[in-house]
Amino acid sequence: xxxxxxxxxxxxxxxxxxVDSQNLEIIDKEFLVLVGPSGCGKSTTLRMVAGLEEITExxxxxxxxxxxxxxxxxxxxxxxxxNYALYPHMNxxxxxAFGLKLRKFPKxxxxxxxxxxxxxLGIQPLLDRKPKQLSGGQRQRVALGxxxxxxxxxxxxxxxxxxxxxxxxxxxRTELSKLHDRLQTTVIYVTHDQTxxxxxxxxxxxxxxxxxxxxxxxxSLYNEPKxxxxxxxxxxxxxxxxxxxxxxxxxxxxxxxxxTFKIKIPEDKIEKYSVKDYVDKEVIFGVRPxxxxxxxxxxxxxxxxxxxxxxxxxVVEPMGSEIYLYLAEKDHQMIARVEAESKAQVGxxxxxxxxxxxxxxxxxxxxxxxx
Amino acid sequence: xxxxxLLTRIQDYFEDxxxxxxxxxxxxxxxxxxxxMPLLWVTNNSFRTTEEIVNHPFSLPSSxxxxxxxxxxARVAILNSYKNSIIMSGTTxxxxxxxxxxxxxxxxxxxxxxxxxxxxxxxxxLMIPAFVTVVPVYELLIKFDLVNTYLALxxxxxxxxxxxxxxxxxxxxxxxxTEIEEAALLDGASRWQIFTRIFVPMSRPAFATVGIFTxxxxxxxxxxxxxxxxxxxxxxxxxxxxxxxxxxxTDLGLQATAVVITVIxxxxxxxxxxxxxxxxxxxxxxxx
Numbered sequence: 001x002x003x004x005x006x007x008x009x010x011x012x013x014x015x016x017x018x019v020d021s022q023n024l025e026i027i028d029k030e031f032l033v034l035v036g037p038s039g040c041g042k043s044t045t046l047r048m049v050a051g052l053e054e055i056t057e058x059x060x061x062x063x064x065x066x067x068x069x070x071x072x073x074x075x076x077x078x079x080x081x082x083n084y085a086l087y088p089h090m091n092x093x094x095x096x097a098f099g100l101k102l103r104k105f106p107k108x109x110x111x112x113x114x115x116x117x118x119x120x121l122g123i124q125p126l127l128d129r130k131p132k133q134l135s136g137g138q139r140q141r142v143a144l145g146x147x148x149x150x151x152x153x154x155x156x157x158x159x160x161x162x163x164x165x166x167x168x169x170x171x172x173r174t175e176l177s178k179l180h181d182r183l184q185t186t187v188i189y190v191t192h193d194q195t196x197x198x199x200x201x202x203x204x205x206x207x208x209x210x211x212x213x214x215x216x217x218x219x220s221l222y223n224e225p226k227x228x229x230x231x232x233x234x235x236x237x238x239x240x241x242x243x244x245x246x247x248x249x250x251x252x253x254x255x256x257x258x259x260t261f262k263i264k265i266p267e268d269k270i271e272k273y274s275v276k277d278y279v280d281k282e283v284i285f286g287v288r289p290x291x292x293x294x295x296x297x298x299x300x301x302x303x304x305x306x307x308x309x310x311x312x313x314x315v316v317e318p319m320g321s322e323i324y325l326y327l328a329e330k331d332h333q334m335i336a337r338v339e340a341e342s343k344a345q346v347g348x349x350x351x352x353x354x355x356x357x358x359x360x361x362x363x364x365x366x367x368x369x370x371x
Numbered sequence: 372x373x374x375x376x377l378l379t380r381i382q383d384y385f386e387d388x389x390x391x392x393x394x395x396x397x398x399x400x401x402x403x404x405x406x407x408m409p410l411l412w413v414t415n416n417s418f419r420t421t422e423e424i425v426n427h428p429f430s431l432p433s434s435x436x437x438x439x440x441x442x443x444x445a446r447v448a449i450l451n452s453y454k455n456s457i458i459m460s461g462t463t464x465x466x467x468x469x470x471x472x473x474x475x476x477x478x479x480x481x482x483x484x485x486x487x488x489x490x491x492x493x494x495x496x497l498m499i500p501a502f503v504t505v506v507p508v509y510e511l512l513i514k515f516d517l518v519n520t521y522l523a524l525x526x527x528x529x530x531x532x533x534x535x536x537x538x539x540x541x542x543x544x545x546x547x548x549t550e551i552e553e554a555a556l557l558d559g560a561s562r563w564q565i566f567t568r569i570f571v572p573m574s575r576p577a578f579a580t581v582g583i584f585t586x587x588x589x590x591x592x593x594x595x596x597x598x599x600x601x602x603x604x605x606x607x608x609x610x611x612x613x614x615x616x617x618x619x620x621t622d623l624g625l626q627a628t629a630v631v632i633t634v635i636x637x638x639x640x641x642x643x644x645x646x647x648x649x650x651x652x653x654x655x656x657x658x659x
Contacts (some may be wrong), residue, residue, distance in 0.1 A: 050553075052553050052556070072553075072556050072557050073556065073557060073558070073559040073560070079553075079554070081554060082550075083548065083550055085548060085550035085551045085553070085554040086551075086554075087551060087555070087569060087573075088551075088573060089572040089575075098558050098568075099557075099558030099559055102559040102560055102564065146554075150558075
């Protein structure tokens with residue numbers, strides 16, 4: 001159990017900067033998720049914490065100790081790999097006991113720990129089997145077991161669920177969360193799947209091109225994204241982004257979609273944020289699919305001329321509990337997540353309302369959020 | 372009755388397979404016969420007297436006669452040569468696997484300054500025919516007073532086979548997942564432990580392939596044996612086999628026996644390691 005601190009950590013491969021001066025404090029017992037698209041440096045960061053990758057600049061501390069030059073085996077960490085990395089020639093028991101044997105633990109202690117871990121993970125009947133005789137889910141459990149028996153200060157998990165099928169992934173997701181609650185150990189978890197990040201993480205770190213974009217708890221990340229990248233990466237289907245301009249008419253301010261829509265900015269937002277500085281400037285208007293509603297269905301806000309627009313339905317995707325509408329309005333493409341009662345059909349021109357409480361505007365140049 | 376049953380089974384089998392497969396099987400059977408038939412013929416003749424062989428070369432022995440085997444030991448001390456061969460080839464295999472495994476691991480998994488140069492030198496080493504090295508090697512052996520000792524054959528054989536072993540094992544080991552190595556590293560294994568407890572067991576097919584090939588080359592090498600270990604006490608079985616055919620050229624039964632005795636260890640090793648060899652050959656080939 002320990003804090004992990006990254007101070008100005010940089011990793012370069014030749015001229016390529018994989019991780020760019022990251023500062024991050026991972027609190028004791030926290031489940032921290034590193035998320036981002038391929039090549040964003042999330043795995044490299046994890047591997048640097050593990051000691052499998054040298055740090056070009058900066059320091060990493062585990063507990064209060066700088067571990068830059070400490071070999072992996074002495075860092076008191078355990079790692080779970082994407083492809084399980086089980087020793088194929090050893091049975092499940094030996095796979096789990098290998099690390100303890102190397103550390104010269106007494107035989108009884110090894111037995112106790114392996115059996116305890118096997119009980120927790122429900123793999124007790126598999127202890128005599130070789131990895132090739134196990135299913136994907138069972139292998140992943142063994143890989144977890146191998147990490148658990150070590151009772152490390154920090155668990156590192158590198159996309160541990162991405163080789164499993166969708167159903168098993170959902171099941172293992174909840175099991176991992178339960179396991180974390182039970183073990184109360186610091187976990188650093190890498191994934192490219194934002195659903196995994198949202199459902200499992202106490203906090204989430206969104207990375208892009210080696211740079212931390214935002215660190216926040218899942219809901220803050222969803223509701224208050226710092227920039228276009230985070231807003232677009234978190235949430236499925238992704239947030240709709242539309243090019244627009246802020247215009248002033250008297251005392252009122254509007255988001256003008258270059259003639260295709262015109263939405264009034266709520267007064268509280270004008271006061272609170274620097275909206276006035278952006279008058280006549282290009283911005284990016286962002287709204288999540290669930291905040292675009294079918295005007296024919298009643299909601300907890302009124303649909304007026306200033307928070308609605310008309311668009312043509314191009315595709316209808318019924319999901320059972322809801323419907324995804326793929327919309328086109330002149331050059332703009334949008335997705336709306338509407339209630340299952342919606343009667344919208346392909347080719348219809350329907351009126352859509354926008355929940356003004358949930359809209360976002362980003363600076364078109366810096367892509368940073370205005371609100 | 373049994374014969375009829377067998378015929379119907381064969382008929383059923385051929386009805387199930389396609390024409391293409393049938394032709395392929397026929398060719399394979401014909402090809403296998405060219406190696407299996409002589410072996411069976413020689414084995415058969417090792418239980419017969421020369422007279423019987425000359426008169427009826429292809430008939431079965433009239434009685435199960437072990438006289439030739441007794442004669443082989445009495446006249447040419449075949450068991451002694453047998454022992455020499457096993458010791459020399461066996462030691463060669465052990466050293467080649469040990470050094471080849473270590474070097475293969477280093478080449479597969481470490482980056483160092485002259486790595487590419489060393490790899491090129493290894494390939495060049497493969498191209499030099501053994502005959503070219505005979506004179507200098509012989510001189511060296513004389514210098515170190517090793518002629519007519521076991522080492523006189525073990526050392527050149529080890530050197531001759533090591534390059535192949537290193538390349539084969541390095542290719543196989545570099546195909547093994549790096550994550551397993553990293554997992555072992557995090558589990559607390561040292562480099563040596565990773566080699567002995569992870570890489571060696573995981574590379575068993577490659578080690579088996581290299582082992583059998585090295586054994587075969589070493590065991591079959593008549594030329595080096597004739598030059599470096601001509602003394603009767605240390606001569607390997609291949610030399611003895613050559614001698615039997617010149618000294619006892621007319622004793623066909625004895626010759627057949629010598630051949631059978633020579634072939635037995637090779638066959639045994641092949642049968643035992645067959646599965647591993649096939650795995651090793653294909654994996655090495657794909658990844659190489």
